[in-house]
Amino acid sequence: MTDQNTTRGDSDRSKTDDENHDRWHVILNPVSGTGDHGAEVHSLASERGYIVKETESEGDAAALAKEAAEDGVQRIAACGGDGTIHQVLVGIDRADALDEVTFGVIPGGTGNNFAGNVGVRSIEHAFELLDGGERRRIDLGEADGEPFVNSCIAGLTSKTSSDTSSELKERVGTLAYVINGIQKAATFEPLHVAIDIEEGQGGNSTTWEGDALCLLVGNARRFTTGSQAHVEDGLFEVTIVEEMPTTEMLTEAAAQRLFGQETEHVTQLAAERLDITHKQGDGVEFSLDGEMRTHEQLTLDVRPGDLEVVVGPEYDPVPIEG
Numbered sequence: 001m002t003d004q005n006t007t008r009g010d011s012d013r014s015k016t017d018d019e020n021h022d023r024w025h026v027i028l029n030p031v032s033g034t035g036d037h038g039a040e041v042h043s044l045a046s047e048r049g050y051i052v053k054e055t056e057s058e059g060d061a062a063a064l065a066k067e068a069a070e071d072g073v074q075r076i077a078a079c080g081g082d083g084t085i086h087q088v089l090v091g092i093d094r095a096d097a098l099d100e101v102t103f104g105v106i107p108g109g110t111g112n113n114f115a116g117n118v119g120v121r122s123i124e125h126a127f128e129l130l131d132g133g134e135r136r137r138i139d140l141g142e143a144d145g146e147p148f149v150n151s152c153i154a155g156l157t158s159k160t161s162s163d164t165s166s167e168l169k170e171r172v173g174t175l176a177y178v179i180n181g182i183q184k185a186a187t188f189e190p191l192h193v194a195i196d197i198e199e200g201q202g203g204n205s206t207t208w209e210g211d212a213l214c215l216l217v218g219n220a221r222r223f224t225t226g227s228q229a230h231v232e233d234g235l236f237e238v239t240i241v242e243e244m245p246t247t248e249m250l251t252e253a254a255a256q257r258l259f260g261q262e263t264e265h266v267t268q269l270a271a272e273r274l275d276i277t278h279k280q281g282d283g284v285e286f287s288l289d290g291e292m293r294t295h296e297q298l299t300l301d302v303r304p305g306d307l308e309v310v311v312g313p314e315y316d317p318v319p320i321e322g
């Protein structure tokens with residue numbers, strides 16, 4: 001890990017702890033995305049007196065964030081893709097400091113889904129927002145104690161969701177993930193799962209049991225037109241795609257696209273808690289914001305308003321209709 005206080009001269013060394021805690025600490029993944037954002041980030045941070053800490057290997061981002069939060073730093077930004085954001089949040093959470101920290105996002109990844117979700121357009125835009133942008137409290141998801149911001153995905157698409165083309169997603173919505181998965185995996189063993197679902201806000205508790213092609217749990221991520229996650233409502237948007245013959249998939253995808261509603265093999269609902277139990281075989285692979293984890297059994301909870309984050313003017317917690 002490289003510790004680079006981009007402004008540290010003799011006079012800065014005399015800064016008090018309080019001043020240091022108020023300065024933004026940027027945790028920079030220099031190899032995310034195209035890996036050419038480091039110089040720009042150092043320069044923009046230097047102009048403002050922000051501290052930059054670079055990761056040197058996998059896992060560093062969580063350790064650096066934990067260390068900063070334990071030192072009392074109150075403004076921590078992640079520069080990288082969704083994986084880096086995820087790890088920085090894990091580190092702050094391990095320090096039990098989410099209550100005290102304002103979080104910032106500097107898009108330096110490939111997809112930059114979360115940055116897009118909170119209205120941060122570019123690296124330069126991110127620094128302008130860190131200086132004085134609006135702060136919002138948004139929901140976090142938790143998967144057996146591990147926080148996530150965008151999504152938890154299991155099944156056929158968990159490894160391929162991140163590289164499904166946005167054009168395909170735009171045309172066919174949720175099932176784009178499935179179709180993309182099928183193109184990559186000729187044979188796929190469906191998930192034999194039981195999912196206990198608490199719908200929240202006075203809603204029902206239900207159980208879905210069967211063979212699923214995939215399970216998509218969104219906290220702050222756009223999955224389909226008509227089914228997006230509201231990031232300040234204390235609920236997950238859940239989509240369960242049941243196993244179905246390949247021939248029916250395109251029909252279902254078209255129906256979803258045209259009518260934006262539940263179809264025979266696709267269940268959509270909002271929930272505040274899910275208990276997922278795998279009924280057969282080894283554990284299930286879950287993608288938490290793109291980071292792969294294996295669980296036999298997994299509980300997902302919403303942590304309403306647990307994260308204070310800097311947002312851009314285009315940020316809107318309410319999903320776009322239609």
Ligand SMILES: Nc1ncnc2c1ncn2[C@@H]1O[C@H](COP(=O)(O)OP(=O)(O)OP(=O)(O)O)[C@@H](O)[C@H]1O
Pocket residue numbers: 029030031032033034055056057058059060061080081082083084085108109110111112113162290
């Ligand atoms: N210095 C480093 N060297 C090698 N790998 C690193 C380093 N720092 C972080 N990583 C790893 O890089 C991975 C990719 O990071 P990240 O997801 O942020 O970027 P991305 O995949 O390019 O973007 P996106 O998730 O937006 O598509 C993470 O799993 C992280 O552990």
